[in-house]
Amino acid sequence: MGGFPWLTVLGAVPLAGSVGVGLLPRGRDLLAKRTALLVSLVALALALAVAIQFRPGGPRFQFTENYPWIPQFGIGYSLGVDGIALVLIGLSAILVPVVILASWNEVESGRSVKAFFSMLLMLEAMMIGVFAATDVFFFFVLFEASLVPMYFIIGSYGGPQRSYAAVKFLLYSLLGGLLMLVAVIGLYVLAGTFEFTRLTGLDIAAGTERWLFLGFFIAFAIKAPLWPFHTWLPDAAAQAPAGGAVLLVGVLDKAGTYGMIRYCLELFPNASRYFTPAIIALSVVGILYGALLAVGQADMKRLIAYTSLSHFGFIGLGIFAMTSQGQSGATLYMVNHGFATGALFLIAGFLMARNRSRLIDDYGGVQRVAPLLAGTFLVAGLSGLSLPGLNSFVSEFLVLVGTYTRYPVPAVLGTLGVILAALYILWLYQRTMTGPVSERVQNMQDLRPRELWAIGPLVALIIALGLYPKPVLDVINPAVQHTMQQVQVSDPPPEVPAAQGEGS
Amino acid sequence: MGTGLEWAWLLIALPLVSGAVLLIGGRRTDRWGHLLGVATPLASFAIGVYLFARMLGLPPEERHHDVSLFSWIPVGSFQVDVGLLLDPLAICFVLLITGVGSLIHIYSVGYMADDPDRRRFFGYLNLFVAAMLLLVLADNFLVLYVGWEGVGLASYLLIGFWYYKPSAAVAAKKAFIVNRVGDFGLSVAIMIMFTTFGTVSFGPIFDNVDAAGTGVVTAIGLLLLLGATGKSAQLPLQSWLLDAMEGPTPVSALIHAATMVTAGVYLVVRAGPIFEAAPQAQLAVAIVGAATALFGAIIGCGKDDIKKALAASTMSQIGYMHLAAGLGPAGYAFAIAHLLAHGFFKAGLFLGAGSVMHAMKDEVDMRRYGGLARVMPVTFVTFGFGYLAIVGFPGLSGYFTKDAIIEATFAFGGTAGTLLGAAALLGALLTAFYMSRVMFMTFFGDRRWADGVHPHESPRVMTWPMIALAVGSVAAGAVFTLGGRMVTFLESAVGAPEEHHAFNPFTPIGLATLAAMVLGAVIAWTSFGRRPVPSTAPKGSFVTVAARRDLYGDAVNESVFMRPGQWLTRTLVFFDNRGVDGLVNTLAAFVGGTSGRVRRLQTGFVRSYAMAMFVGAVAVVAALLLVRL
C-alpha cells in the first residue's frame, strides 16, 4: 500500500514533539506543557484518522511501510497494523494526553519540567513504534528503547525510593531483553530475515522452537508481568509519578502481552501449545496471588499495582486459552485495563497531590469533602472489579468463558479472583472514601476542572466500552482469527449445539 | 408487530436516564431532582400497565415477545445481544418493581426531605429500578447478569448511602462481597451453559436442556442456586441482609424486601426448565428455602431492632418462595404469587417501620417504643394490615399465598414433602410469633420512649403510599390466587402444574396453618402483650442469644473465611516481600557484595598495576606463542 505514510507520521509527531519540547529554553515551563499537550492531541487525531481508515475486513496488516534499514542483515524499517495493534495504538494515543493533563503540576520544583513532558512524548513515540513494527529486530530495538524514557520518568520524578525502583525496573527489563535478543538472533540464523510475515510458519525443530519461545516469552512475562516475574512492578508503580505509573502499567506493560499474542503464538505455534498448561497455571496463580496481595497492601499505589498483576493474569489466561473468546477478550482486556487502572492511578495521584501520602490509613471520609473525586474513583474501581455494564466486565467474561470451553478448572479458579477483586476494591474505597472525615483530608479540594478534563474521558470510555464494545471487538476479531489459524487451533464446539436464534 | 410490546426498552431507559442525570448533574439538580426521580418510575409504571393491558388482549400463546436491541458482545460463536423478553412472568415483576417502586419513591420524598443528599438518593433509587427491570426483562443469562450485578451495585450504594457512618460503609461492602460469592456461581453457570449449548439465550438453552447430560444440568442448577442464595439472602449466604438495614428505610422496603432480594426466586423460576431436568438441584432449592424460612424466623424472634426483625422476616418469607420454586411447576405460580403479595405487605411494613422511626428520631429499638397506636393511627392501621397479611390472617393476602405454598409442599409427597411441609408449618407459627411481638412491642403496651421524643404522624406524602400498600396487602392474595388466576396467567411462561387445585381453606393442612398462626400470636401475646416489656433486653435463654447473634452466621463466616483469609494474605505479603522479591534482592546483594570484594584489588599501588599489566602482557604473548605452536 503506497500513499501517505500514516504510521511513520503517527510515530514521528510525538518524537518530533519530544525533541522540540526538550529543546525549549529553560524556564518556559508553561510553553513546554502546552506544546506537549498539543502534540499529544495531534497524535491522538492522527491515531483516530488511522482507526477510521482501518478496514476490519481488509488485509491483515494495513498501512504497511517497508524500507530497508540494515540490509546486510535483512533488517527493515517495516510498519503495519492489524486490529490488535491498532487498538493498542489507540490506547496509547488516548492515555498520553490524559496523562499530560493530569501531570500538569506534578513535577516537583527543582526538576526539569520540560524534560518530563519530553519523556512522556518520547515514550508515546516508542510505544506506537512497538505496536506498529512488523520487523522483529525493529520491534526489539523499540521494545528496549522504551525503557529509557521510563527509567528517567521513574528515576527522576518518582517518590522517595525512586532510584531503587528505577534500577530494579531497568535491570529486570534488560534481563528479559537480553534473553529475547538471543532468541531474535537465533531466529535470524534459522530464517535469514527479521520480517514478521516471513517468519511465521517456519519449520523449526521442536527443541529449538521451545528454547526460542522461552527467550521471547520470559521477556514478555517480565514486561507484562506474569507471576513470578512481577516484583519490580509494585516498586516501580508505587515510586513512579502517577502519570508515569499510568503509562507504565497502562501501555508499556501491554507490550509484553501484545508480544505474547503477536510473537510467541505466531512465531512458535508448536512451542506455544506445548507450554500452554504451564502458562495457564502461572496465569491462574497470578490472578489469585495478585488479588490476595492487593488485599494485604497498606499503600494505595502498591495495591493498584498488585491488582494489575491479577489482571495481567487474566490477560495471559485469555491469550493461552487458545479460543477466539479468550484471545479477543484478552486483547480487549489490554485496552480496558489501560483505561480502568489508568483512571485508578490518576485518581490515586490526585489524592496524593493533595495529601502527600500513599498510605491508605492517612485517608478517610474523602467522599464528604470531595464527592467528585470519590465518585470517579468508585467508577474506576468498579471497572477494576469488572462490574457488568462497565468495560472490564466484557473482557473479563470473554476471557473466562473462552477459557472455560477448553480449561474449566483454571476458569473457575480465575472466577474466584472476581470475588477477591470486589474485596480489595471496595475495602480500599471503604477505608479511603467513607467513614468519618479524617483530620488530614479535612481541607481537601474536590477535582479541579483540569483534573476533571483528564479523568472525564476515561470514565466516559469505561462506561461506553462496557455498554457497546462491538466497534472495538469488530476490529480485534479478524486479527484474532488470523492468530488462531496460525497456531492451528479452533474453538471447541458446544456439546449440545442449540440453534442460535431470536429465542423461541 | 404492532403489539406495542416493542416499547419495553423505555421501561429501563427512563429511570436509567434520570438516574444518570441526577448523579452526573450534581448539586445543580438538587431543587427538582426528587421530582424527576419520582416521575420516571411512575412513567415506567404507566408503560408497564399499558404493556400488561396489551398482553392481556393477546391469546396466551402469543404473550411472549422477544426483542433484540443491539449486538453487545460478538466474538466467534459467542454472540450476545442485548435483548428483552416480555412474557407474563416478566410483566408481573415489571408491575411489582415499577408499582411498589413508585410508591416507595413517593414516600422517600417525605422520608428524605431533611437529608441534604436527597437528590443522590433518588439517583441511586432510579439506577436500581433500571437495573432491576433489566434483570427481569433480559432474554439471556448474560444480560440478566448485568442487571443482577447492577442491582447489587445499587444496593451497595444505597446501603452505604450514609457513607460517613462506618457501620453503613462496612455493611455495604459486606453486602456486595457476599453477593459476589453468589455471582460467582451465576457466572460459572453461564460459562457452563455456553460451553454446553453454545449460547446463553433463554430459549435455545431451555429447548435443549434434555439433550445435555444430567450431571452438567445439575451443576448448572446448583450454581444458579448459589447465585440465588446470594441475592436472596438464603443460607448459606444470608449474613448480609441484616447488616443491610444500615441503609435508609425506603431502601430496605424497596430493595431488601420487595424487589431485589426476590431476584433469586425469579432466577429459579425463570430457569425452571433447567431445574426440572435436574431434580436434585431442584430439591436443593426447596431444602435451602425451607431451611432459610426457619432460620430467618428464629432470628426474627430474637431481634429488638424493628428493621432487623423485619429483615429476618424477609429472609424467612423468601425462604418460602424458594421452597415453592423448588417444588417445580406445581409451585412456581405460588412462589410468584407469594412474592408479589410479599412485595406489598413487606414494603408496607418497612414503610410503616420507617414512619415510626421518623417519628421516634431514628430510634430502631422496639424496647423504646410502645403505645404508638394512639399517636400514629395511620401508620398503626397500615402496619396492622401488613401484619395480618404476613401472618396469614384469613382473607388477607398472606393467607392465600402462604397457605398455598404449605399445601403444595405437603402435596409434593414423600418424606421430603412431609419434612419440608413440617418446616414450613413451624415457620408459619414462628412468623405469627415474631410479627405479633413486633406489633405488641411497637404499638401496644406502655410508652417506653426515650426522653425528648415526641412521636407524631408522618406527612401525607408518606402515609399515602403506606395506605396504597396496605390495600395491596389486603387484596393481592385473593386477586392472585382465587380461581387460579396466577397459575393460568403464568402458564405460558413457566409451564402448567400437573394438577390444578381449587383453593379450599378447609383441608387439614389449611386448618393446621391457621392453628399455627393463632398459637404463635397467642404465645407472643402472653409474653409481650399481656406483660410489660422491659426497656433493656433481658439476658434471655440460649436460643434467644443465638437468635440475637443471627444464629452465629457471622461467627461462622469469620472463623471459616475471614481469619484464614487474613492469615493467608499476611503470609503471602510476607512471602512476596521476603520470598519472591527477597530472592531477587538476594541476587542483587550477592552481585553487589562480590564486586565489593573484588574492588579491593584496586589498591592504589601503581606499581602493582604495572606488574599486573606485565604479567598480562606476558601471558598474552605466551598464549599467542603456544597457539602458534
Next chain:
Amino acid sequence: MTPINLIVLSFVLFTIGAVGVLVRRNAIVMFMCVELMLNAANLAFVTFARMHGNLDGQIAAFFVMVVAAAEVVVGLAIIVSIFRTRRTASVDDANLLKY
C-alpha cells in the same frame, strides 16, 4: 652490525625499562623508564623496517615518537602538579584512586 644485534639491544633496553618501571618509586624515573621502553620499541620497528625493506616500521616509529612527546607533556605536567601539592614524587604515595 647485523640486524639481530639491534633486536637484542632493543630487547635489553625494553627489559631495563620494564624492570625500572616495576621497581622504582620515583615518578620521574618511572617516566624515563617508560620512555626507554618506547624507544626500545622504536628501535625494533626501525630494525624490522630495514630487515623487510619497507617503510611501515619507520612510520610506526614516528607515530610512537609523536605520541611519546605528547605523553611527556601531559605526564610531566601531572607529575609536577602532584609534586607541588604533595611534596613528593613517589608513586606509592599517590594512591587516592584506590578501590
